[in-house]
Amino acid sequence: MPSKPIPGSSGEILTELPSPYVPHAATGLLHLPRFLAKCKYVKEHGALPASYAKNYKRGMDRFLCLHLGIDPNDVERIVHECLDAGLDEAERDRRLLALFPRDLRVAKWNRSYVQKGMTPSGREFLKEALTNMGCADRAEDIISVTDLMDFDEGRIE
Numbered sequence: 001m002p003s004k005p006i007p008g009s010s011g012e013i014l015t016e017l018p019s020p021y022v023p024h025a026a027t028g029l030l031h032l033p034r035f036l037a038k039c040k041y042v043k044e045h046g047a048l049p050a051s052y053a054k055n056y057k058r059g060m061d062r063f064l065c066l067h068l069g070i071d072p073n074d075v076e077r078i079v080h081e082c083l084d085a086g087l088d089e090a091e092r093d094r095r096l097l098a099l100f101p102r103d104l105r106v107a108k109w110n111r112s113y114v115q116k117g118m119t120p121s122g123r124e125f126l127k128e129a130l131t132n133m134g135c136a137d138r139a140e141d142i143i144s145v146t147d148l149m150d151f152d153e154g155r156i157e
Helices: 032-045 059-068 072-085 089-099 106-114 120-132 145-152
Strands: none
Touching: 032 059, 032 072, 059 072, 059 106, 072 089, 120 145
């Protein structure tokens, strides 16, 4: 039977975050729903758990923003302003679309995103992370950083 992460081995887990494979309804961009959910969590709770805070507005959040040519702080600001004003997700998305470039290059981003971790150095990163989670035997199953997120949050058995 394949192993599962040692509870707590990667820190606190936020199972309420969307899977990295869920596209944003208004743009089709992968990871954007996760980033928006993290922004919302910060507004509602003051901060993310340490296991997520270390990559908040860095890591994949920053890679997405670099792809779009925007500052992650601007995305956070829009999410927080909309929450403060009681505005719905449609208004939040309207404001985000005004911030984003016209050409989102969705296919380019989505392809790049799901392949993060597939280089030789990325495979070493994944192997180390899985070993730390007590799941070195899963290195053939968990082949990307997006898979690792889903595995860690219990969406991959």
